[in-house]
Amino acid sequence: MKRYIFRNGMVLDAPKGFAKKDFAVLDNGKITFKNIPDRGAIEIDISGSYVIPSLFDLHTHIRCPGQEYKEDFEHVTRAAVAGGFTELCSMPNTKPVADNEAIIDYIILEGERYGRCRIHPFGSLTVGLQGEKLARMGLMKNKGAVGVTDDGMCIQDTSLMMKAMEYAHTFGLFIMDHAEDNYLKKGGFLNEGLVADKLGLKGIPEISETIIIKRDIEISRYLNIPVHITHVSSKRGAELIMNAKKEGVKITFDITPHHLSFNEEACLGFNTNFKINPPLRTEKDRKFLIGLVREGKVDCLATDHAPHAKFEKEYPFDGAPFGVSNLDTALSLLYETLTIKEKIPFEKWVGLFGNAPRKLLKMQEKALKENAVANFAVFDKNLEWKVTEKTLYSKGKNTPLLGRKLKGKVSFTFYEGARVYPFGEK
Amino acid sequence: MKEKARIMSKEDIFRSLKRIAHEIIEFNHGVEGLAILGIRRRGVPLGKVIKEFIDKTENSDVPFGIIDITLYRDDLSTLSSKPKVNSTEIDFDLNNKLVILVDDVLYTGRTTRAALDEIMDYGRPRSIQTAVLIDRGHRELPIMANFAGKVIPTKKTEVIEVKTEETDGRWEVLIVEKEKK
Amino acid sequence: MRKHLITVDDLSKSEFMSILEQGKAFKEILTRPIKKIPTLRGKTIGLLFFEPSTRTKLSFELAAKRMSADIVNFTASSSSLKKDESIKDTVMTLDAMKIDIYVVRHSSPGVPYIVADHIRGSVINAGDGAHSHPTQAILDVYTIWERFGTLKGLNITIVGDIKYSRVVRSDIDAFLKLGAHVTICTPRTLLPFSVSSLGVKVNFSVKEAIKNADVIMGLRMQKERQDSGLIPDEVEYNHFFGLKEEILGSLNPKVLVMHPGPINRGIEIDGEVADSEFSVINEQVTNGLATRMSIFYHLVEA
Numbered sequence: 066m067k068r069y070i071f072r073n074g075m076v077l078d079a080p081k082g083f084a085k086k087d088f089a090v091l092d093n094g095k096i097t098f099k100n101i102p103d104r105g106a107i108e109i110d111i112s113g114s115y116v117i118p119s120l121f122d123l124h125t126h127i128r129c130p131g132q133e134y135k136e137d138f139e140h141v142t143r144a145a146v147a148g149g150f151t152e153l154c155s156m157p158n159t160k161p162v163a164d165n166e167a168i169i170d171y172i173i174l175e176g177e178r179y180g181r182c183r184i185h186p187f188g189s190l191t192v193g194l195q196g197e198k199l200a201r202m203g204l205m206k207n208k209g210a211v212g213v214t215d216d217g218m219c220i221q222d223t224s225l226m227m228k229a230m231e232y233a234h235t236f237g238l239f240i241m242d243h244a245e246d247n248y249l250k251k252g253g254f255l256n257e258g259l260v261a262d263k264l265g266l267k268g269i270p271e272i273s274e275t276i277i278i279k280r281d282i283e284i285s286r287y288l289n290i291p292v293h294i295t296h297v298s299s300k301r302g303a304e305l306i307m308n309a310k311k312e313g314v315k316i317t318f319d320i321t322p323h324h325l326s327f328n329e330e331a332c333l334g335f336n337t338n339f340k341i342n343p344p345l346r347t348e349k350d351r352k353f354l355i356g357l358v359r360e361g362k363v364d365c366l367a368t369d370h371a372p373h374a375k376f377e378k379e380y381p382f383d384g385a386p387f388g389v390s391n392l393d394t395a396l397s398l399l400y401e402t403l404t405i406k407e408k409i410p411f412e413k414w415v416g417l418f419g420n421a422p423r424k425l426l427k428m429q430e431k432a433l434k435e436n437a438v439a440n441f442a443v444f445d446k447n448l449e450w451k452v453t454e455k456t457l458y459s460k461g462k463n464t465p466l467l468g469r470k471l472k473g474k475v476s477f478t479f480y481e482g483a484r485v486y487p488f489g490e491k
Numbered sequence: 492m493k494e495k496a497r498i499m500s501k502e503d504i505f506r507s508l509k510r511i512a513h514e515i516i517e518f519n520h521g522v523e524g525l526a527i528l529g530i531r532r533r534g535v536p537l538g539k540v541i542k543e544f545i546d547k548t549e550n551s552d553v554p555f556g557i558i559d560i561t562l563y564r565d566d567l568s569t570l571s572s573k574p575k576v577n578s579t580e581i582d583f584d585l586n587n588k589l590v591i592l593v594d595d596v597l598y599t600g601r602t603t604r605a606a607l608d609e610i611m612d613y614g615r616p617r618s619i620q621t622a623v624l625i626d627r628g629h630r631e632l633p634i635m636a637n638f639a640g641k642v643i644p645t646k647k648t649e650v651i652e653v654k655t656e657e658t659d660g661r662w663e664v665l666i667v668e669k670e671k672k
Numbered sequence: 673m674r675k676h677l678i679t680v681d682d683l684s685k686s687e688f689m690s691i692l693e694q695g696k697a698f699k700e701i702l703t704r705p706i707k708k709i710p711t712l713r714g715k716t717i718g719l720l721f722f723e724p725s726t727r728t729k730l731s732f733e734l735a736a737k738r739m740s741a742d743i744v745n746f747t748a749s750s751s752s753l754k755k756d757e758s759i760k761d762t763v764m765t766l767d768a769m770k771i772d773i774y775v776v777r778h779s780s781p782g783v784p785y786i787v788a789d790h791i792r793g794s795v796i797n798a799g800d801g802a803h804s805h806p807t808q809a810i811l812d813v814y815t816i817w818e819r820f821g822t823l824k825g826l827n828i829t830i831v832g833d834i835k836y837s838r839v840v841r842s843d844i845d846a847f848l849k850l851g852a853h854v855t856i857c858t859p860r861t862l863l864p865f866s867v868s869s870l871g872v873k874v875n876f877s878v879k880e881a882i883k884n885a886d887v888i889m890g891l892r893m894q895k896e897r898q899d900s901g902l903i904p905d906e907v908e909y910n911h912f913f914g915l916k917e918e919i920l921g922s923l924n925p926k927v928l929v930m931h932p933g934p935i936n937r938g939i940e941i942d943g944e945v946a947d948s949e950f951s952v953i954n955e956q957v958t959n960g961l962a963t964r965m966s967i968f969y970h971l972v973e974a
Contacts, residue, residue, distance in 0.1 A: 265803030
C-alpha cells in the first residue's frame, strides 16, 4: 500500500470541531499526525477541504440479490465510496427477501468481495415481508444482521408488530419501522394537498405516517423496547416523536436528504424523480425538519438510496416506482441545503451521517486520531461538479439533481486503511 | 410605406361603382337571380354601395352576403402570424344564383380563387362574375375581372390602398411604395 | 413556434378569447351544405387514445375531417393499457411518421407532457387522468360566453362528483380566469383536499347552491365512488345531490343547465332537467366541434 500525506486540511476532531492539521496514512493503514514521513509518500494539498470520519448509511436499497438491473454490488459500493460512505445498511426487500440467514450471509460475503466498503444487512421482521409470520431473526443475527425492519411494507397488524418487536428484542436487534398506514396510503402518489389536486393525482395523507408513529410510540412505551422511525417526512410526525422522547419513550428517528431539500411543489412538472415514499411534504414540514437539524434534535440522517432503472422512471407519474438514487449526491446536496443555504455549520450535522447511526447500532465509532485505522473522507467544499448520468456511480440515475451543479464533493475516501476513492491503483 | 399618389377621390369611387352597377344590370338583363357577395374586409362596403345603386335603379332588394376567405387561403403556411378568422355570412341559397363577387383590388387572383372554392361549398350558382374597384394586373392565376372600376398598371413594389368609410373612416384610393428593406 | 394545449394555463387570456371569438366562424361552417374547409389540407393529426373514449374522440376526429386534415388513429388495445407501457417508444415511432398535431388521451396524469418531450409537433390534451381536459373547458366556456357575451360576474354552480374530475379542474381554472364566481356542491367526501385554496365557494345544499346561479353544471357520478366508500349509494346521492325536477320551478328563465356528458339520468340529473328548455347539453356537443376546429387552427404550425 502506498503512503499518503494530506496537508492543510481541516480535520474533524469531534466534539471540538475542525482544526487545520497535516496527517499521513502509513503503510499499515494507520493515521498519524506526529510521525509524518519526509519521503516515500504521495503528498496532497487539501486546503479548503474537510476531513471527516467516513460516512455510514442506515438505509440503503442495494437491490441485490435479485434486481441487478436496478443496482448491483459493483455499482452500489462505488456510489457509496464516491459519496464518502464506507458502511451501508442494506434493506431486506431484495429478491428473494432477506428473511433468512442464507441471504444475510450472501450479502455480507458479496459486499466484502469488492473490498470498498462494508454492507451491514437488515433482515426482515416477517417472512417475505408479508406481515404474517415472524422471520428467523435469531439466525440472521448470528450471520451478521444488524437490525430488522419490514421497510416499505409496514406491518399493519398491531398485535403482530408487538410480537415481532418482542422477538427481535430477545436478540438485541435494532428495530426500524417505515411508518405507514396502508389503508390511508392506498393509491396515493405524492403528498395529499394542493399539488396533488392540481396534478389530478391521489395524495398520500400526512396522517398515514403519523398514525403509525403514534402506534409505534405506544408499543415502544408499553413494551419498553426501543424503536427507530426511518425517513420521517412530516412536522407532525417529528413532533410526536419529540414529545414521546420527553416522556422517556426509547424512540429515535432519521431524516433523508431529499425531505430536507425539497417540498411537494417539486412534483409540479410530473418529474418522476421526485416521486418518493414517504412523499415530499410541504415547505412548512421541510423547514421544521431543518430546524430540528439546527437544534441537534435529529438522531441521524439516512439516504433511503432507492435506485431504479431509467425506463421505470419514464413511466407516467402514477406508474413509476417510488424512490431516488442518493448515495452519490447525499453529502453534496446536504452541504448545499444545510450549510450553504441554511448556514448550519458542517461540523454540526455531518456526524449525523457518520458516528450517530453507528452509535444507534452500538457499533464502534470512527475517529481521526493518532494510530486509528484510516476510515475517513475528504470533502472539498469548493469543488463544483455537475450531476449527470456519467458522474453518478450508482446504476440508478433516478435523481432529480440530474443536470444540476453542486458545490462540494468527496475527493478521497479511505476504508480500513486503504484508499477506495478515487478509483484506480491504490 | 410611402404615399406616391392619390388616384381616386370619394366622388371618383362612387362614379365607378355606379357605372359597375349599371353594367351588371345590363350584362345580366336585369336583376332576376342576382346576388352580391362582398369579400372581407373592403369588398363588403364596396359591395353594399353597388347593391344600393342596383336596388335604386331597379327598385329591387338584391340578396347580399359576406364571405371570409381566410380558411381557404393557400398561403397560411407561409404567414408568420395566423390571420384572424371571421364568419362568412350568407343567409340565402346560392343555388342557381348569378353571383357577383365584389372585392377592392384584383391582383394575383388568389383571393378570388379562394372565394370561388368557398362559394362552391355553399351550392352551385348559375354563374359567378367578379367586380373590383381596381384591377392592377400581375395575375398568377387565369382569373379576370368581369367589371372593373379602373385598370391601373403597377409595379410589384407598389401597393394599392383602398380606403372606405366603414373600414378606414374615409373614401379614397392611394398608391404607396413599399419601403425597401 | 410550436404550441401545446395541455392545461388551460397554456393559453393567455387573449389566446383564449381568440379561440372563442373565431369559434363562431367555425360554428358557421357546421351549418353549410358542404361542411368542409381546406384549411388543414396536407396536415396530419394523430389521435392517440390510450384510454377508451367515444364522444371526445369523435369530436376531435370530425373537427379534423371538417378541416381536411389527414387522420391517423392510435388506439391502444386493452392489453397494452397498463400504466407501465412505454409511452416514449410508442410516441417516437409515431413521430418518425411526421405528424403535425397529436391529440392525446391517457388515464395517467401528465402523459401529454411525456408525449410533448419526444415529438416535434404540437400536443392537445384530450384528457389525462384527473389532471386536465382543456378542450372541454373551452367548449363549456364557449357555450356560456355565446349566451351571455361574457363570463365576468356570472354565478356558476357545479354540482356533482368533483374530487377526481379533470373537467372540473379545467373548468374552474377557466371560469375563474374569465372572472366568474364559482360555487361547488358535493358531499364532503367528494371535495378535493385543497378546496379552500381553489377560490370557490362550497355549499352542501343543491337548493341553496343554485339559488342565484346563471349557469348550473351537473357532473357525471362515477360509479366506482361507491366501491371506494365515498358515498353510500345512488339513491341517497340523487336525493341530496341530484339536479332534480323540483328545481325547475325556481330557476330564472335565462339559466343554462350544462353537463359534459355522458349523463346518468336519475342519478346526478333527472331526465326532466336534462331535457328541459334550460338545457344546453346538446348545444355543448356542437360547440365542442366548433371550438376544437378553432383550436386546431390556432395550434397548427406554419
